[in-house]
Amino acid sequence: MTKTGVLNDAPEANRAVEIFRAAAEIIHVKGFHATSISEIADAVRLTKAGLYYYIKGKEDLLYAIMSYGMDLLERHVVAPARLEAKPEDRLRSIVASHARLITNDGRAITILVNELAGLTEEHRRQMMTRQRSYFEFIRDTLEALRSKGRLNEVDTTVAAFSLLGTVLWVSRWYRPGGRLSAEQVVEEIVRLTLGGLVAPAPTEATDEERA
Amino acid sequence: MTKTGVLNDAPEANRAVEIFRAAAEIIHVKGFHATSISEIADAVRLTKAGLYYYIKGKEDLLYAIMSYGMDLLERHVVAPARLEAKPEDRLRSIVASHARLITNDGRAITILVNELAGLTEEHRRQMMTRQRSYFEFIRDTLEALRSKGRLNEVDTTVAAFSLLGTVLWVSRWYRPGGRLSAEQVVEEIVRLTLGGLVAPAPTEATDEERA
Numbered sequence: 001m002t003k004t005g006v007l008n009d010a011p012e013a014n015r016a017v018e019i020f021r022a023a024a025e026i027i028h029v030k031g032f033h034a035t036s037i038s039e040i041a042d043a044v045r046l047t048k049a050g051l052y053y054y055i056k057g058k059e060d061l062l063y064a065i066m067s068y069g070m071d072l073l074e075r076h077v078v079a080p081a082r083l084e085a086k087p088e089d090r091l092r093s094i095v096a097s098h099a100r101l102i103t104n105d106g107r108a109i110t111i112l113v114n115e116l117a118g119l120t121e122e123h124r125r126q127m128m129t130r131q132r133s134y135f136e137f138i139r140d141t142l143e144a145l146r147s148k149g150r151l152n153e154v155d156t157t158v159a160a161f162s163l164l165g166t167v168l169w170v171s172r173w174y175r176p177g178g179r180l181s182a183e184q185v186v187e188e189i190v191r192l193t194l195g196g197l198v199a200p201a202p203t204e205a206t207d208e209e210r211a
Numbered sequence: 212m213t214k215t216g217v218l219n220d221a222p223e224a225n226r227a228v229e230i231f232r233a234a235a236e237i238i239h240v241k242g243f244h245a246t247s248i249s250e251i252a253d254a255v256r257l258t259k260a261g262l263y264y265y266i267k268g269k270e271d272l273l274y275a276i277m278s279y280g281m282d283l284l285e286r287h288v289v290a291p292a293r294l295e296a297k298p299e300d301r302l303r304s305i306v307a308s309h310a311r312l313i314t315n316d317g318r319a320i321t322i323l324v325n326e327l328a329g330l331t332e333e334h335r336r337q338m339m340t341r342q343r344s345y346f347e348f349i350r351d352t353l354e355a356l357r358s359k360g361r362l363n364e365v366d367t368t369v370a371a372f373s374l375l376g377t378v379l380w381v382s383r384w385y386r387p388g389g390r391l392s393a394e395q396v397v398e399e400i401v402r403l404t405l406g407g408l409v410a411p412a413p414t415e416a417t418d419e420e421r422a
Contacts, residue, residue, distance in 0.1 A: 031328040033244025114383070117242040152406055155391065158399040165380025166373040172325070173372045180366065188369040195363055196407025 016054050019044050020065045024108035032062060032118045062115060063123045069109040070130045076101050078137055087144035088198055092190055094138060095167060099189045102170045103182035110171040135160055145198065152199050163193050227265050230255050231276045235319035243273060243329045273326060274334045280320040281341045287312050289348055298355035299409055303401055305349060306378060310400045313381045314393035321382040346371055356409065363410050374404050 022043040027035045037058060041051040055061040077097045084090040102110050113131070116124050139160040145151040151159075167189060174185055233254040238246045248269060252262040266272040288308045295301040313321050324342070327335050350371040356362040362370075378400060385396055 029328060031242075031244055031326075033242055034328070115242075117240060117245070154403055154406075155395075155399045158391070158396060159403060161380060161384045162377040162400065162403050165376045165378075165383075167376075169372060169376025169380070172376075180369070184366075185369060188366045189373065192365055192370060192373050192407050195365075196403050 016064070017068065019051070019054055020068050020109070021105070023061055024065050024112050027062070027115075028108040028111050032115055059118065059120055059123070062112070062118045063127070065109060065112055066115070066119070066127050069106065069113045070127070072101060072106060072109070073098070073134060078134065081137075081141075087141055087148060088150055090141045091145060091198070092194060094141065095163065095190050095193050096186055098167045099170055099186045100182070102167070103174050103176075103185055107171045107174070110168060135164065138163060142197070150199050150201065152197055154197065159197060163197070166193055227275070228279065230262070230265055231279045231320070232316070234272055235276050235323050238273070238326070239319040239322050243269075243326055270329065270331055270334070273323070273329045274338070276320060276323050277326070277330075277338050280317065280324045281338070283312060283317060283320070284309070284345060289345065292348075292352075298352055298359060299361055301352050302356060302409070303405060305352065306374065306401050306404050307397055309378045310381055310397045311393070313378070314385050314387075314396055318382045318385070321379060346375065349374060353408070361410050361412065363408055365408065370408060374408070377404055
């Protein structure tokens, strides 16, 4: 699923992931342009030359981090959600696993996924295509919900973007070790988003009601 | 309400606002560090020296834009919402006027409000205090709703952040001239967020039901 060749080789892949995480944290705090390759090399205990074994340069690093972020999303969010046959279960799976990915360790990487301005034209186009495909997966799920009569009266495009906004915003405010555990945050996000979108299932009249 | 002295003088204030808008658009597209003072000066038809009449430097410009963004928010969102006595009306007012501000002309400025990394320590602290106060205004509104029994079973901190995420995300996806008008987007955002938060008012039994 990964697009970055270096990730195909296991031990090097782990080292690359370690570099992506460390770099994402620094870039998130300092901003992409203010971060130097030397700072990233220092953070992962490599010489600049050593770092250049993994990446060609700063733009390439940003692209590799974003690609890795999209890989994580496809593996941990999209793939499991596709296994859910019912649209309401699929929607719950998307929201829960995406929020979980962010609270677990995807915070800085998630924020960087929107640093499209730092990419070359070609890389930006590729990244936008992948992001668009995720957006359409969410919207299709909402459309499937609608066709079952289980979606509230909302525009599915606005609803898909709003759901994404809520979930991605978790990366901006959630801090591990705070009042709520990661799993509590995930539960609240699921309840909030699904509460506003999913219409109650048409209830079968019970025996009591029929009486 | 404004913190930037230059905004107190009307004609200069208009020119300053024009500079903030143009600069916000460029910074949004290129990123803060990649944008030069010369580019901003060109965009507003000023010499660099002319631009320095309005701003002391790049960091000062970023801070001035963010302060202006917070001024807009306080004037067009917080102030009118404070006039609403009922918490459900106050919440609707916050969401509608904030979404409207973004769809109208606050897009780039809204995005920049999160560029805290580009600020000096002191400016960052000031900006975070203002942002925090807006966040607390939203959360207090949700708490007021709860005390009237009109809030669904949600954590008000998570709900306030999620509402902010949904509204702020509009700046990332809304494009004027698209399928939905600005006002339709505002309506959808209000329906989505309030639908997930506000519990129906306890219904008075009607004569028919009583019979």
